[in-house]
Amino acid sequence: EVQLVESGGGLVKPGGSLRLSCAASGFTFSSYFLSWVRQAPGKGLEWVSSISTSGSYIYYADSLKGRFTISRENAKNSLYLQMNSLRAEDTAVYYCARELRYDWNDVETVFGYWGQGTPVIVSS
Amino acid sequence: QSVLTQPPSVSGAPGQRVTISCTGSSSNIGASYAVHWYQHLPGTAPKLLIYGNNNRPSGVPDRFSGSKSGTSASLAITGLQPEDEADYYCQSYDSSLSGSVFGGGTKLTVL
Numbered sequence: 512e513v514q515l516v517e518s519g520g521g522l523v524k525p526g527g528s529l530r531l532s533c534a535a536s537g538f539t540f541s542s543y544f545l546s547w548v549r550q551a552p553g554k555g556l557e558w559v560s561s562i563s564t565s566g567s568y569i570y571y572a573d574s575l576k577g578r579f580t581i582s583r584e585n586a587k588n589s590l591y592l593q594m595n596s597l598r599a600e601d602t603a604v605y606y607c608a609r610e611l612r613y614d615w616n617d618v619e620t621v622f623g624y625w626g627q628g629t630p631v632i633v634s635s
Numbered sequence: 636q637s638v639l640t641q642p643p644s645v646s647g648a649p650g651q652r653v654t655i656s657c658t659g660s661s662s663n664i665g666a667s668y669a670v671h672w673y674q675h676l677p678g679t680a681p682k683l684l685i686y687g688n689n690n691r692p693s694g695v696p697d698r699f700s701g702s703k704s705g706t707s708a709s710l711a712i713t714g715l716q717p718e719d720e721a722d723y724y725c726q727s728y729d730s731s732l733s734g735s736v737f738g739g740g741t742k743l744t745v746l
Contacts, residue, residue: 515680546735548681555637556673556681556724558735572734611686619728620735621671623692625680 513537513624515607520629527597531629533590533607541565541585544610544620547592549603550628559605560592563616570618597633604628638663639725641738647715648746655741657708657725663736665706668728672701672710675722675740684723685710712743720745 519531531547546561560581561570569581580593590607611623640658647653657670664670672685683692685701688708700711708727712719725738 555740556675556726556737558726558737561735570734573732606681608681611683611692618734619668621669621683621686622673622681622726622735623683623686625682627680 513609515609515624515626517605517607517626517629520605520631522632522634523597524635525598525633527633528593528595529597529631531592531594531605531607531631533592533626535588535590535607535609538609540588542614544615544617545583545590546608546610546620546622547581547590548606548608548622548625549601549631550606551600551603554603557603561618561620562590564614568616568618594631597631599633602631602633604630637739638729638732638736639727639738641723641725641741643739644742644744646744646746649715649717651715652711652713653715653743654712655710655723655725655743657710657738659706659708659727659729659736661706662731663706663727663729664703664708666730668730670701670703670708671726672699673724673726675724677722681724715745717745719743 547559607626608622609624611621673681675681688703689701729736
């Protein structure tokens, strides 16, 4: 069974940093394209970032303007999102999502499996 | 303002059929990029319902179906059941933004 478990969310002050983690199990981690998607309170889903199977290709939503960094550690079956210079508008539940298709490495992705999400609150 | 436009809400009685529209543009749906649909109950993990415009992952009932034409797509749900009450999102790729885009979401109420 595919499992994705996010952690690392919490309350942080504006301008602060946070590192989210996603622990995966139930599939060959190194063979799947992975992404982060967020949902702000009362809003819809928003794609944040994606990373290829080897980590060689990385994609970000324009709105992030270089503040976020996605990475993965295939040996540990883990996905990460380093978030810096956080703003109130970054307040959201952050979801880890796995591509549906095996060995797919294109940013035109299908979010086949999702974690339960980890909440991030940016407030003074 | 979402790149893909969905109605904020739809409703239907048990057993009825409802459709949810998703309207895009020439840089996403109209550019022949596939449309995917997700079901989301607040506080839970979103679930993939339809991928590649009209394909169901294993385990998704055939009451759910998708279609696409031009710059729009639709999700149809037949034989509405109380457990279908949720938020539904469409998603595609946008070549201008070089990334995935979602619709604003549609809340389905089963009367």
